Amino acid sequence: MLCADIGDYPIRQITARDILVPLKKMEAKGRNESALRMRSAAGQVFRYAIAIGLADNDPTFGLKDALARAPVKHRSALIDPADVGAMMRAIEGFDGQPATRLALQLLAMTALRPGELRMAEWSEIDMNKAIWIIPADRAKMRRPHMVPLAPLALSKLRELQELTGWGTYLFPSIRSSKRCMSENTLNAALRRMGYSGDEMTAHGFRATFSTLANESGLWNADAIERARAHVESNEIRRAYARGAH
Structure with missing residues (x-):
């Protein structure tokens, strides 16, 4: 859209103002996040142009507060212990692909983001040290995330290893071992078990984990957030809290 409106301009x-017009057109269609991403991409172009002497300033900087963000929509998640227990039993009895069942179980046990789990490679797992290391280039916060593995998680990984341990990915696509599992697979499995998108999503396992862990009173809230690979938001506190755990 930017190219159509200003592509011929020097x-x-x-x-x-020239940039804001097409961005507002996109925003009017309800595509708020796309408009924000487009502003960001345009800013990269202008900053590169400045670096090579083709531009003198970045006009997108002044648009930082001119666009509205779409309301945050939290992903659906079960948070009642009884409901979560029923879901875990339903997953145990899932009659689809065994690797899909194991993916859902490991998602619940590790609180990983679905993408981090789907794209995981066997080289990231250290069975002897019982640790799973998500590399920085795949982690949302762009820093390595170490996930301690409980005995039950290790047993699920050993079961999975018998199915897919010969390849690169823990969860390869059923169509090609060179690709990981589709992003739709886990949510489709939940729907197959009768859980609608308003009840539970693959990403919702993180909210389930956080809610139940916090309400149990057994763990420090900071430890729970670190388990979910969240970075300390307080700048001063983060400067001093540099340990891995």
Whole structure:
């Protein structure tokens, strides 16, 4: 859309107003996040142009507060212990692909993001040290995330190893071992078990984990957030809390 509106303009003559017009068109269609990403991408172009001497300023900087963010929609998750227990029993009895069942069980046990789990490679797992290391280039926070593995998680991984341990991915695609499991697989399995998108999602396991862990009173809230690979939001506190755990 930006190219259609301002693609023929000399880059030095493009103003913040020129860029705002197409962005507002996108925002009017309800595509708020796309508009924000487009502003960010345009800013990268202008900053590169400045670096090579083709532009004098980045007009997108002045648009930082001109676009509205879409309301945050939290992913559905079960948080009642009885409901969670029933779901875990349903997963245990899942009659689809065994690797899909194991993926859902490990998602519940590790609180990983679905993408981190789907794209996981066997080289990330150390069975002897009982640890799973998500590399920085796949972690959302762009820092390595170490996941301690409980005995039950290890037993599930050993079961999975018999199925897919010959390849690169823990959860390869059923169509090609060179690709990981589809992003739709886990949610489709939940639907197959009768859980609608308003009840539970693959990403919702993280909310389930956080809610139940916090309400149990057994663990420190900081430890729970670290288990979910969340970075300390307080700048001063983060500067001093540099340990891995």
